[in-house]
Amino acid sequence: MKSAASFASGLLFGAGLIVARMTQPAKIVGFLDFFGAWDPTLAFVMAGAVAVYAVGYRLALRRRRPILEPAFEMPTIRAITPRLAAGSMLFGAGWGLSGFCPGPAIVAVSTGAFPPLVFCAAMILGMIAFTRFLGPGVDART
Amino acid sequence: MIGLAATLFFATLGRTAGVSGILGGFVGRAPGTHWRAPFLLGLMTAGAVARAAGIPLYEPIPRSWPALAIAGLIVGFGTRLGGGCTSGHGVCGVSRFAPRSIAATLIFMASGAATVFIVARFFGGIL
Numbered sequence: 001m002k003s004a005a006s007f008a009s010g011l012l013f014g015a016g017l018i019v020a021r022m023t024q025p026a027k028i029v030g031f032l033d034f035f036g037a038w039d040p041t042l043a044f045v046m047a048g049a050v051a052v053y054a055v056g057y058r059l060a061l062r063r064r065r066p067i068l069e070p071a072f073e074m075p076t077i078r079a080i081t082p083r084l085a086a087g088s089m090l091f092g093a094g095w096g097l098s099g100f101c102p103g104p105a106i107v108a109v110s111t112g113a114f115p116p117l118v119f120c121a122a123m124i125l126g127m128i129a130f131t132r133f134l135g136p137g138v139d140a141r142t
Numbered sequence: 143m144i145g146l147a148a149t150l151f152f153a154t155l156g157r158t159a160g161v162s163g164i165l166g167g168f169v170g171r172a173p174g175t176h177w178r179a180p181f182l183l184g185l186m187t188a189g190a191v192a193r194a195a196g197i198p199l200y201e202p203i204p205r206s207w208p209a210l211a212i213a214g215l216i217v218g219f220g221t222r223l224g225g226g227c228t229s230g231h232g233v234c235g236v237s238r239f240a241p242r243s244i245a246a247t248l249i250f251m252a253s254g255a256a257t258v259f260i261v262a263r264f265f266g267g268i269l
Contacts, residue, residue, distance in 0.1 A: 002177050003177070005150065005154035006154075006176075006180035006181045008150065008184065009150045009151035009155075009159060010180065010181035010184020011184035011185075011187055011188050012184075013159060013161075013181075014185040015143055015188045015191075016146070016147055017185075018199045019143060020143075023189070023200050024200060025200075025202070029203060032255045032258040033259075034259075036259075036262055045144070046233065048144075049145040049233045050232075050233055052148075053148045053234060056149025056153070057152055060149060060153035066152070066153060066154055066155055068155055069155050069156045073158070075235075075240070075242070079242070083223050083224065084225060084246055085224075085249055087219075087220045087221065087222070087224020087246075088249035089253045090219060091162075091221045091250050092257065093216055094215070094220060095217060095228075095253075095254045095257075096255065097209060098205060098209070098213035098214070098217070099205075100217070101161075101162075101228045102161040102162045102217065103229055106161070106182060107186065107189040109189065110192075110193055113200060113202065115207075115210050116200065118207050119210045122210070122215045123218035124169055125215060125218060126214060127162075127218040128169055130166075130170075131169065131170035131222070134223065136167075137166055
């Protein structure tokens with residue numbers, strides 16, 4: 001059941017990315033091109049997702065536990081740390097450079113095109129490097 | 143749909159739908175393959191189904207393999223270091239008004255914008 005719920009979530013998430021055209025690097029670079037020909041699409045997509053999740057998340061929390069797990073897993077770190085800043089800066093640079101972030105890149109791999117494959121392979125290497133030297137990471141302990 | 147998917151994930155499994163965390167944990171062999179791998183497969187399946195249905199989902203931009211590889215490396219490393227990406231921090235964290243996520247989102251957006259500016263201004267948008 002957990003696998004099914006997880007798979008369904010991933011499928012719906014991927015579908016949402018595709019429909020919103022967030023799997024098109026040109027859309028991402030266009031959004032980040034604040035000083036050039038700005039494409040606001042991503043802002044609307046993100047705002048819509050935030051609006052829905054803001055409600056859905058709070059509704060889900062009305063139950064004492066998730067439907068398929070014994071407890072909700074909430075992030076435990078609250079402080080804005082140097083790691084958060086440095087990591088976000090690095091991520092943003094790679095995102096702006098390629099127009100890919102993890103989700104859309106994984107979806108795009110299914111096209112068999114080389115750029116998403118190259119990006120994902122390198123992304124996985126980067127993650128392995130992190131885990132090897134600094135792991136396990138605040139959001140991947142359980 | 144993205145918001146619904148994240149809600150479904152949280153309501154059933156009680157976790158943040160942050161792709162970098164899900165993939166990162168999978169790659170780092172954190173406990174929890176039973177819920178990580180299916181999510182990743184779901185993402186790929188969405189792509190495969192769209193492709194089979196002839197729905198356009200990806201067109202390349204002018205980027206060389208070295209540029210893509212470097213981008214991938216720093217996205218992989220950076221998302222783990224920062225604890226999230228556009229889905230984890232940008233959607234889920236911001237929805238919760240989490241200061242960490244709001245800060246992260248502002249920082250990665252600024253960094254992304256600066257990078258796009260540099261590529262456009264100094265490389266003519268081709269790298």
